[in-house]
Amino acid sequence: MLEVSGLNAGYGRAQVLFDIALEARRGEVVALLGRNGAGKSTTLKAIMGLVPPLSGEVRFEGTRIDGREPHEIARLGLGYVPEDRRIFTDLTVAENLAVGRQPARADAPQWSTEHLLALFPALSRMLDRSGGRMSGGEQQMLCIARTLAGNPKAILLDEPSEGLAPLVVEQMAGVILELKRAGVTVLLAEQSARFTGRVADRGYTLEKGELLPA
Amino acid sequence: MSGSAVLLQFLNGLSGASALFLVAAGLSLIFGVTRIVNFAHGSLYMLGMYLAVWLSARIGFWASVPLAAALVAAGGAAVEMLLLRRIYKAPELFQLLATFAVVLLVKDLALWAWGPEDTLGPRAPGFAGAVEIAGRAFPQYDLLLIGLGPLVFLLLYLLLTKTRWGILVRAATQDREMVGALGVNQKLLFTAVFMLGAGLAGLGGALVIPREPASLEIDLAVVSDAFVVVVVGGLGSIPGAFLAALLIGEIKAFCIGLGYSKITLAVEFIVMAVVLVLRPWGLLGRPQAAMRGPAALEAPLDPPSGRAVAALLALFAGLAAIPAFTTGYTLVLLTDVLVFALFAASLHFMMGPGGMASFGHAAYFGLGAYGAGVLLLRLAAPMELALALAPLFALAGALVFGWFCVRLSGVYLAMLTLAFAQIAWSIAFQWDAVTGGSNGLIGVWPAAWLASKTAFYYAALLVCAAALALLWRLVFSPFGYALRASRDSALRAEAIGIPVRAVQWAAFCVAGLFAGLAGALFAFSKGSISPETLSVPRSVEGLVMVLLGGVQTLTGPVWGAALFTWLEDSVSRGFEYWRAAIGGVILLLVLAFPRGVAGFVRERIAR
Secondary structure, three states: OEEEEEEEEEEOOEEEEEEEEEEEOOOOEEEEEOOOOOOHHHHHHHHHOOOOOOEEEEEEOOEEOOOOOHHHHHHOOEEEEOOOOOOOOOOEHHHHHHHHOOOOOOOOOOOOHHHHHHHOHHHHOOOOOEHHHOOHHHHHHHHHHHHHOOOOOEEEEEOOOOOOOHHHHHHHHHHHHHHHHHOOEEEEEEOOHHHHHHHOOEEEEEEOOEEOOO | OOHHHHHHHHHHHHHHHHHHHHHHHHHHHHHHHHOOOOOOHHHHHHHHHHHHHHHHHHHOHHHHHHHHHHHHHHHHHHHHHHOHHHOOOOOHHHHHHHHHHHHHHHHHHHHHHHOOOOEOOOOOOOOOOEEEEOOEEEEHHHHHHHHHHHHHHHHHHHHHHHOHHHHHHHHHHHHHHHHHHOOOOHHHHHHHHHHHHHHHHHHHHHHHOOOOOEOOOHHHHHHHHHHHHHHHHOOOOHHHHHHHHHHHHHHHHHHHHOOOHHHHHHHHHHHHHHHHHHOOOOOOOOOOOOOOOOOOOOOOOOOOOHHHHHHHHHHHHHHHHHHHOOOOHHHHHHHHHHHHHHHHHHHHHHHOOOOOOOOOOHHHHHHHHHHHHHHHHHOOOOHHHHHHHHHHHHHHHHHHHHHHHOOOOHHHHHHHHHHHHHHHHHHHHHOHHHHOHHHOEEOOOOOHHHOOHHHHHHHHHHHHHHHHHHHHHHHOOHHHHHHHHHHHOHHHHHHOOOOHHHHHHHHHHHHHHHHHHHHHHHHHHHOEEOHHHHOHHHHHHHHHHHHHHOOOOOOHHHHHHHHHHHHHHHHHOOOOOHHHHHHHHHHHHHHHOOOHHHHHHHHHHHO
């Protein structure tokens, strides 16, 4: 589904990622573990085209996507849930979902608005609330729902449990398992091995921009 | 003023506000999504006026209005696709420079197509008469305009809140990168927004032709009005722009109605200054979130190496030797280069190390020039004393204006500097007794021993070289370090005990003082001072010089000033379309050297 090989990336003169190679097969939940600053977010951003890779290859369903624009990559069916959520705070919940909406595709699970609201019942009570007036947990749910509205085949999830109350973390784990059941491939960046242990099929560990041998 | 007169002025204000709103709404939309401050927005308005006048003679007024708006929208799309698309990742001020080049190009395009004379449009058929309101005649067409403003506002509001496209525009205003990661093609969105904004400006221009003649001077006048409206209302806020257009339109109408036409020129800028100080993000705007996307981290400036100092000394020696070879026009030109190098370097001091962009640096240049003139002519001070004391006038101005300006940052700060420059300009333009009003001051000649071109050239060379050395020394002084720390992270600088605002205020004053010195030299080199000395185009020239040279290089402003002064001089002599030529050159430079000329050379050497 998603294959990365020999990926180098960074910001300006500072190289952050060194020769990353990883793979997520169809329907898998794959964890990318590492502490703060290890390069997890940068890996996801480089796959998404938000940080242009210096070298290396990224393939999505066999198609080279490195060097493509983020919107092209998203339209191929790869969703991205950023670490800091990046909710459009001036827009309502319903409008946030509308921004993420893309046409349904035949070979991926479809997420109608009703479907999304069933997955995140909390959101259905606040469709007209502006994104800026939500709690962190609610924003995290909206952020995932917004990406799912694009009916992706695979998603990159950046630290979905970060800074959330234990109860909400519980919910997040449930959501990820739900995504797996629906057949969405997930690449999950996390600091918490306890969390990934519960939801992931297998994992990679990043340290200082390099993958540790498995 | 009787009740009916008040009512009429009120209506006048409303009709003026409508056209103002159309332009400002477009400017605000474009800024919100693309983060580009479109200096050319007034030019699009002007183009709308000319096109409507030209078209209405052929196809009638009512058909010409939508067609002119559509043509301007198409022109806007072309500018976005051919130019702006290439520079979205360039620094903010470079984009500004590029849009200023478009201003120059459009101005000469209009000059070429429609000539230098003001052109009157036709009356609007069906709305040519007047209606009686409270016993006084009021033009029917103005009533129509009063209705059109709110109508367009309503349509825009519906577009932005009820359509998917509008929702995308609002989302992109906040975080365009995230919108892209969700699968939205930003390029198309940006082009469409620019087209809409340009179309609104064109529509605004086309609609005013029954009231005002199309003229080549309208572009900068309108864009500064629109800036004020957008900043007062809050950048990116359409309701804010509407409210601010009403406010400014009314205030202007009442100033004229009450006979205070003299302060009309400054009053909107005073309103803006007051609003920005009380509510720095505008009436309905929100505090600007930090920009998304990879932050432009500036590499620290290296102190000049021994080789660089030697090269500068050699340059100084070379310049000192020039009078041995020529005494003619070259010396006059070189004197100009020296003066503008100092002016640009002073602006660079606050923009580069200080991180505070100014759109109104000419104010301090002009204060220095007028200071010199007033001391010499009105107070009969000797020339040497006038030259020494004149920069203090600029310093005084910088002390007052800077106190307000350092409370803001980014585009808002730049707008406030523009506002103060405009105030200074309108005082110089109208205070006949002291500044000579629109005629300016004449007979500001240097003392006898400096009267020859060669002597004055040497004086300018010594003063400018000393001032430049001092400015550069300051950058690497503890004060310079504190200033750069404040630029790079105001919060961290505060936390280690740097009084950020005080440091920035001091830098603002230093920049003002040195600009004043350049202004005083300029006055004595020309022998006269006109209000253009502190006008907006002069401020923009300073920006162009700094950006041409490269903001994050130390000597860049000097090269930028030399290049620009030489270009302007060689192009403006005997060529009618010199503005377009300069605009074209600026565009080429912006596209070819997004880090400035000195930055480009440095990169080449580093390789």
